[in-house]
Amino acid sequence: MTTDVHQLDDGAWISVNDSREVNVSDLWLLARSDFCGCETTDFLAEGFVKVGIDYPDIEARIAGQCIACGESGVTDWLTVGRVVDPESGEFYGVDHESIHFPEKRTRLARPPE
Amino acid sequence: MPTKVENWKDEVYGNEIREHLMEFAEEGWDAIPEDEHDAWFERFKWWGLYHQRSGQESYFMMRIGTPNGVIEPGQLEVIGEVAKEYATGPADNPEFGDAYCDWTTRQSIQLHWIKLEDIPEIFEKLESVGLGTQQACGDSWRNIVGCPVAGKDKHEHVDAWPVAKDLHETFKGNDDYSNLPRKWKVAIAGCDEGCGQGDINDLAFEPAEKDGELGFNVRIGGGLSRKEPRLARELDVWVPPEQAADVAHGMSALFRDHGDREDRFNARIKFLMDEWGPEKMRSVLQEEYVDFELETAGEDMRDQYSYNTGSQDGHNDHVGVHEQNDGNYYVGLNVLVGRMGADDTLELAELADEYGSGEVRLTQRQNIIVTDVPEENLDDLLDEPLLEDYSPDPSPFMRGSIACTGTEFCSLSIVETKNRQVRYARWLRDNVELPADHDEFHIHLSGCTASCAQPQIADVSLRGMKTRKDGEPVEALDIGLGGGLGDDPRFADWVEMRVPADEVPGAIKNLVNNFEDAREDGETFRDFVEDRDEETLAEMVEPEETDYHDPYMHNTKMTWYPYAEDDDMQASPAPTDGSGEPLPSDD
Numbered sequence: 084m085t086t087d088v089h090q091l092d093d094g095a096w097i098s099v100n101d102s103r104e105v106n107v108s109d110l111w112l113l114a115r116s117d118f119c120g121c122e123t124t125d126f127l128a129e130g131f132v133k134v135g136i137d138y139p140d141i142e143a144r145i146a147g148q149c150i151a152c153g154e155s156g157v158t159d160w161l162t163v164g165r166v167v168d169p170e171s172g173e174f175y176g177v178d179h180e181s182i183h184f185p186e187k188r189t190r191l192a193r194p195p196e
Numbered sequence: 197m198p199t200k201v202e203n204w205k206d207e208v209y210g211n212e213i214r215e216h217l218m219e220f221a222e223e224g225w226d227a228i229p230e231d232e233h234d235a236w237f238e239r240f241k242w243w244g245l246y247h248q249r250s251g252q253e254s255y256f257m258m259r260i261g262t263p264n265g266v267i268e269p270g271q272l273e274v275i276g277e278v279a280k281e282y283a284t285g286p287a288d289n290p291e292f293g294d295a296y297c298d299w300t301t302r303q304s305i306q307l308h309w310i311k312l313e314d315i316p317e318i319f320e321k322l323e324s325v326g327l328g329t330q331q332a333c334g335d336s337w338r339n340i341v342g343c344p345v346a347g348k349d350k351h352e353h354v355d356a357w358p359v360a361k362d363l364h365e366t367f368k369g370n371d372d373y374s375n376l377p378r379k380w381k382v383a384i385a386g387c388d389e390g391c392g393q394g395d396i397n398d399l400a401f402e403p404a405e406k407d408g409e410l411g412f413n414v415r416i417g418g419g420l421s422r423k424e425p426r427l428a429r430e431l432d433v434w435v436p437p438e439q440a441a442d443v444a445h446g447m448s449a450l451f452r453d454h455g456d457r458e459d460r461f462n463a464r465i466k467f468l469m470d471e472w473g474p475e476k477m478r479s480v481l482q483e484e485y486v487d488f489e490l491e492t493a494g495e496d497m498r499d500q501y502s503y504n505t506g507s508q509d510g511h512n513d514h515v516g517v518h519e520q521n522d523g524n525y526y527v528g529l530n531v532l533v534g535r536m537g538a539d540d541t542l543e544l545a546e547l548a549d550e551y552g553s554g555e556v557r558l559t560q561r562q563n564i565i566v567t568d569v570p571e572e573n574l575d576d577l578l579d580e581p582l583l584e585d586y587s588p589d590p591s592p593f594m595r596g597s598i599a600c601t602g603t604e605f606c607s608l609s610i611v612e613t614k615n616r617q618v619r620y621a622r623w624l625r626d627n628v629e630l631p632a633d634h635d636e637f638h639i640h641l642s643g644c645t646a647s648c649a650q651p652q653i654a655d656v657s658l659r660g661m662k663t664r665k666d667g668e669p670v671e672a673l674d675i676g677l678g679g680g681l682g683d684d685p686r687f688a689d690w691v692e693m694r695v696p697a698d699e700v701p702g703a704i705k706n707l708v709n710n711f712e713d714a715r716e717d718g719e720t721f722r723d724f725v726e727d728r729d730e731e732t733l734a735e736m737v738e739p740e741e742t743d744y745h746d747p748y749m750h751n752t753k754m755t756w757y758p759y760a761e762d763d764d765m766q767a768s769p770a771p772t773d774g775s776g777e778p779l780p781s782d783d
């Protein structure tokens with residue numbers, strides 16, 4: 084089956100194959116990002132703005148704020164989890180509390196919403 | 197390219213959702229195909245059902261739309277019964293027990309922990325007394341708000357209640373407007389106090405006089421959500437009451453056709469107003485959507501507005517005993533954070549019957565009003581023990597508190613809200629003294645930027661955030677000051693960010709004390725804030741730990757229910773079947 088990914092309820096969560104998988108209100112540690120001046124951005128996720136797939140990665144651009152310096156905005160593309168086997172569609176979320184490296188671009192499986 | 201939500205809406209939306217909903221309810225939760233969950237939950241909103249957050253799968257929030265907040269004789273009892281019988285979940289709330297009703301900031305009613313399987317019975321009970329959930333959520337005409345004492349108020353110039361009722365009847369279930377690009381919020385009021393809060397609605401009718409005739413001026417494009425608050429802008433149109441519905445037809449058709457269906461974040465009419473401006477909005481309305489010549493705006497009454505203005509005189513809310521235009525009285529009761537236990541609701545229904553006409557009304561400040569009380573019944577009503585908890589004369593901190601749903605049920609939330617605000621209000625009541633000439637002080641707490649508690653229009657605005665305390669993430673609040681409505685409406689200035697939630701009561705105490713010391717004689721809090729820059733104000737807000745204790749510092753969104761004994765996400769019983777027994781879940 085094809086992997087179906089979207090954000091719903093005004094960006095409150097990411098659905099992967101009709102299952103709620105990633106939620107706002109988590110803190111993500113972002114390194115090497117130009118989101119703010121902090122060495123590591125202590126990022127509070129407030130809303131999923133765009134979602135995409137770069138197999139096997141599920142990626143998102145997230146609106147939120149660095150709770151260390153207060154800078155707010157939208158991140159570059161972040162891997163939020165993986166669907167390793169598209170047949171089963173099973174989603175493995177990443178540990179948001181470990182360090183993440185946002186990327187400028189991702190290949191979109193479908194046009195962004 | 198239209199969004200996925202638009203595609204789902206193209207397939208099934210509006211009235212026809214009901215059949216499917218009833219079928220699923222009949223067969224049970226498992227009958228909803230797993231790969232259609234998202235589509236169906238999006239559609240169910242149109243019938244007032246909103247799937248609760250992660251960890252609470254298979255449970256729904258149910259919203260009942262009561263136009264203008266009017267709950268007719270006989271209806272409150274049914275609302276209380278439905279709450280008691282069906283709105284109970286797998287765990288109790290420590291402040292409010294196992295069943296309760298929420299009176300909302302848009303004069304609606306919210307119940308929680310509703311099971312899909314119970315919906316047919318609930319609909320039958322509600323509909324037997326003329327209540328309903330249709331279009332209470334979803335991309336449609338939402339519950340119409342207005343002056344809650346319309347038709348009874350001594351300050352009224354046009355009786356807006358028949359007009360509101362007519363709009364409600366015309367646009368509820370109307371297939372021409374059942375699939376809009378986004379929600380459509382309408383306010384209408386005929387009084388000179390501004391309690392319709394038209395400024396924060398998509399379409400507002402406000403009382404105005406033209407050539408000696410009373411009618412309404414029209415404003416468009418207000419709303420608070422996200423970090424994009426907007427005040428509705430003047431359309432330069434006046435309508436007599438009998439033409440209000442025509443303009444409403446026209447404006448909502450314009451929105452239907454021109455609102456952005458490709459980007460839900462950009463869909464509300466406030467963004468179309470940004471793009472077009474009022475002149476173009478007016479001319480498109482005139483040329484394409486109405487078939488009579490629109491009149492230019494009349495003389496409004498905004499300079500008399502007092503509602504939620506911080507002016508410390510006139511009606512800042514509807515709490516207290518007030519004489520109606522027919523010589524009876526209405527008694528506005530304070531409901532702290534808008535939540536009333538089901539048993540209390542049932543008792544209030546009896547009191548309203550015994551002492552008044554049986555009617556009650558909801559306000560946009562989450563309070564409830566018992567109307568039509570003859571003078572000779574007043575003392576007995578006021579002596580009722582229930583009014584000790586829902587007081588017509590509460591502390592300003594109890595009275596001014598509004599809180600949204602927050603992490604208890606809501607998927608967008610960042611922090612716990614209602615129980616926290618209850619604790620804040622009690623602590624502030626016991627520990628903080630306002631200047632003697634201040635008996636109104638509004639504190640609105642929203643769990644995220646969607647702003648359901650209308651934080652930007654309060655004296656003190658609180659908005660969910662996080663911070664670290666001793667390295668650990670804790671729930672926190674941004675603090676804003678000096679918002680309010682009136683002739684010169686103003687959104688709060690956000691002056692102090694990411695204050696740990698347990699330091700907020702101390703911050704408010706210090707702020708009030710600093711205000712008392714620095715103010716000029718007679719200066720209101722709102723004027724005081726307006727006259728000072730952000731930096732000066734920030735210095736006056738000194739966050740501080742006090743003996744206030746906050747049991748919800750621990751990232752409550754990560755729990756399945758913040759107050760459960762074992763609150764771990766893994767301990768959630770959800771999803772459950774119709775009798776509340778856990779179902780196997782593949783999540």
Ligand code: HEM
Binds near residue numbers: 246301303306421606
């Ligand atoms: C289960 C989740 C939610 C709950 C329990 C909830 C609760 C509420 C309540 C009680 C109100 C006031 C009542 C009314 O509109 O009739 C409200 C209004 C509002 N809600 Fe929500 N809400 C939820 C989700 C959302 C979401 C996902 C959004 C974002 C799309 C949102 C945005 C708003 C806004 C903007 C208002 C009105 C504020 C204004 O006056 O402009 N809510 N919500």
Ligand code: SF4
Binds near residue numbers: 602608609643646647
């Ligand atoms: S303001 Fe945010 S947290 Fe509160 S009910 Fe609305 S969407 Fe939920």
Ligand SMILES: [Zn+2]
Binds near residue numbers: 121123153
């Ligand atoms: Zn930073």
